[in-house]
Amino acid sequence: MTNLILATDSYKHSHFRQYPPETRAISAYVEARVNDFADAVVFFGLQAFIIDYLARPITAADIDEAEAICAAHGEPFNRAGWEIVLNDHAGFLPIEIRALPEGMVVPAGVPLLQVETTDPRLPWLATFIETALLRGIWYPTTVATLSRQCRQIIAAGLERTSDDPAGQLPFKLHDFGARGVSSAQSAGLGGMAHLVNFMGTDTMEALLAARRYYDADMAGFSIPAAEHSTITSWGPAREQAAYANMLDAFDGVVAVVSDSYDLDAALGGIWGGTLRDRVLARDGTLVVRPDSGDPVDTPLRVIEGLWDAFGGTVNGKGYRVLDSHVRVIQGDGMTRDSIARLIDRLIGAGYAVDNIAFGMGGGLLQQVNRDTLRFAMKANAMRDADGVWHDIAKTPATDPTKASKAGRQAVVLRDGQMRAAAMDGVADADNLLVPVWRNGTLLVRHSFDAVRARAAGGVV
Structure with missing residues (x-):
């Protein structure tokens, strides 16, 4: 080749x-x-x-x-x-x-x-x-263009609802697309193109590409995060122990997928219940990740559940911001259109875009072709x-x-x-x-x- x-x-x-x-x-x-x-x-x-x-x-x-x-x-x-x-x-x-x-x-x-x-x-x-x-x-031009369009949508939501839009924006769209592309070369080129607009990625080929072709020492960043295998391996009876292990194993920001069994039960009974005090005692932020359900309704419901359990503040623009120990990331079903709809729903419900980050996979790196931009x-x-x-x-x-x-x-x-x-x-x-x-x-x-x-x- x-x-x-x-x-x-x-x-x-x-x-x-x-x-x-x-x-x-x-x-x-x-x-x-x-x-x-x-x-x-x-x-x-x-x-x-x-x-x-x-x-x-x-x-x-x-x-x-x-x-x-x-x-x-x-x-x-x-x-x-x-x-x-x-x-x-x-x-x-x-x-x-x-x-x-x-x-x-x-x-x-x-x-x-x-x-x-x-x-x-x-x-x-x-x-x-x-x-x-x-x-x-x-x-890479098409992926960079799509990523920029998402950046513009998210930036507009932050400008309307956040006290720190510029500080929030770089990590608001995370690339999860490596497994959804046709080749490692695509992961490198497409993932690197996304990093032109943002700084969050789990596509490690993109880091190598940016270093090799554009002399970037480190173009993107990530955090420790759970997947379904690391949660379900504990079994349903030990779901709480699986979550507690995540809190104990990592300092700082950590993301935990929470819909392996019953998302609402995890929110109310575990994160907002038995583990609530441990979440609040951590020097860091728990990012709750739903991975199923309607891509607009579900993350809003998670934010509302976390607000009920952890509370927060109302910022200078009049929007609710969750306690700094909890946030949400929505990666399932995210496109530029669903991101826009979710942001509109958050704003309508009185929540700042600070509360959520977005993720995209194949929709970012694979669902484009030469005719997309002709x-x-x-x-x-x-x-x-x-x-x-x-x-x-x-x-x-x-x-x-x-x-x-x-x-x-x-x-x-x-x-x-x-x-x-x-x-x-x-x-x-x-x-x-x-x-x-x-x-x-x-x-x-x-x-x-x-x-x-x-x-x-x-x-x-």
Whole structure:
């Protein structure tokens, strides 16, 4: 799975014979087209793709393997072209990538990056990498965008009900998605994309990805927490002992799933009954986790039960905040829509959003696809043997929304808004698409802190 020559669609191996004979360079851009999911996207993941794919030179063994597979598969193979890459470019693709800064919140329909070939013998390379490049960009960008939408919903609830919205927000959405994705690589890329917006995660591959690709020492945090196996192994007769063990085993914040048998009985009879004084005597916070039932009604009922048992205070904005020894986390059934509905219910019942944290699993990292944000990579210009660039584009009569941009693109600020513009009419200093990779050299390396800061800054 590490052979870049094979990280493409089969038919692209025939494309070197399909461009006009005068073609010396191709330019292609990537965008999230206007879509129904998000007006703006959090651009993220290009640096990880470059490090994993482009920064690893192809080898003679890669060429031999690809040739053998193409021959058996029924596709032509451009061995001469790949040997130029190997012998004249040390195995690195002769391409330049210009891109927006990662973490930037970009209006849909504005190019995120542009690829241009630099060796006139290999113009087909720009679109050859479409498959791997799109795969490396659309997924983390889509997860980061979804996570940001949840952040906006939660932030609005905190602003309305909390005395400390900024302090609460970073840990209000926790990633539980590692087991729900299709691969460890997805867990790393998607989990890291979530951490652009929040700091809570149980996806450890995300921590490794942020460290490897964006130099983050530690991008996310978690707490000790029970699962059903650690509770039910005590048996129903010792449910109270299982909970007491959690209080004794860990200091600080600890989460305990409490619906293994009867959630209401656990709330009233154990947490708010026999173990109440021990909860209040701890130097830390018990986070009660329901894991079944209606995702809106159930957590509200838990908060109400904890209020009855432990009480709390009314904050400066007039909303009830549970005693600091108890909180709730709801992970089951959480989507951006159910989070919004739950927050509305909490506010309607007079509770601050301080009382709850949210978790998402497969709904955060897996239930997205390339069409969620309508990602596409399209060729937009061809340079001929005389050095003249010619605009190229698709304009399908059957779907005008799939029309592509003609001509090499720039991204500029006009009236405070980010917009696409013809590259030829824009000075380099005004073009937000800046060279980040050229012919084997990484020209810009973003830190995770910088990515987070841009994402927090909002749409330009």
